[in-house]
Amino acid sequence: MKLLRYGPSGQERPAVLDAAGAIRDLSAHVDDIAGEALTPEGLARLATIDPASLPLVQGSPRIGPCVGRVGKFICIGLNYADHAAETGADIPSEPVVFNKWTSAICGPDDDIEIPRGSVKTDWEVELGVVIGKGGKYIEEADALSHVAGYCVVNDVSEREWQIERGGTWDKGKGCDTFGPIGPWLVTPDEAGDIGDLKMWLEVDGHRYQDGSTSTMIFGVAQIISYLSRFLSLQPGDVISTGTPPGVGLGQKPPVYLRGGEVMRLGIEGLGEQTQKVVKA
Incomplete structure (x- = not known):
């Protein structure tokens, strides 16, 4: 479905x-x-x-976030070997965990707002995992049975606030509109091989990201099992699993969003998003 x-x-x-x-x-x-x-x-x-x-919905309504009442929006950083290399970071020995606030969640085609004072707003196409069966201390062998489905996430990020301003990454990750999810929640039976899905992102027609989930360091089952050691997972929790190379930070010189651009991104079998970038 x-x-x-x-x-x-x-x-x-x-x-x-x-x-x-x-x-x-x-x-x-x-x-x-x-x-x-x-x-x-x-x-x-x-x-x-x-x-x-079922009743047919007429016209072209706005598509909202594919999951409602999200309790936790958990993200994994530096989870693609080729992305870690482009940022100059070491390959992590354990998943790098941070959060987006649930107030960042928006629809897949809603405008993305550049926060006031931002000079380094960036993009990241990511595979989203939505929990269907809650639990803690989940064995890796059972972890995929806890998945309700998969979706596209754009992990929009303010790099200066994330990296240069001290503290944790969270303040550069959780701004309003920094978490578009959808368009669809695709159940596992229709999602294909989640370990080998093509994923891409374009800004104004230029393709910056063109990767695959096959270069993930920690797979979906590993991530679910790992997180469940430290917190209980509940139905509707969203896990964003990291991005392939091609982010603005990794360009030489770096390229950041200024306002007026259009981002298009997608993951094989999971749909596409289109967002106009505006100034808050």
Whole structure:
């Protein structure tokens, strides 16, 4: 299934994409793509519904974040060997963990705001993992059974605030609009080989990132198991798993967003995002 949420910000309705790519409303069956609907039992119930029996959504509504009521937005840094090399960082011996605040979450095609005072706003296309079955101390062999689905994430980042201003990375990662997710939450049966998905990002038509999940240092199962040692995971938690090379910081000289640009990004089988960059 490809699950989604559509409508004005804060008023999104649950839906599913049918075989023809049309949006079908799920409001009669679930109140949101969130919580219990993301559990194995909840997804199994949704899978029994014939999309053709659901109301067809007319027109071209705004697509919202593909998951609602996100409890935690956890990110993994420097998780691609070739990206670590372009930034001059050592290959980490354990996953680098940081957070985006849930207030950063926005729709996949919403505008991205450059915060006031920012001079180094950057991009990162990433594979997002949405938890469906909660737990802690999860064994790596069982970790993928805890996944509700996968999605595209743009881990927008302010590099000066992340790297040069002291403290942790979080203040450069969690600004409003710095976490577009979607368009779809793609369930594991339709997501393909998550260890070998092509991923890309363009700014004003120039392709900066053109990579694959195959160069991840820590795979999805490793990441879930690792995180569950330190915190419990709950349905609807989002994990952003790192980016391939080609970020603005890695260009020579570095290239950053100034306002007015259009970003396009996507992951094979998981859909695409398009965002205009504006000044806050």
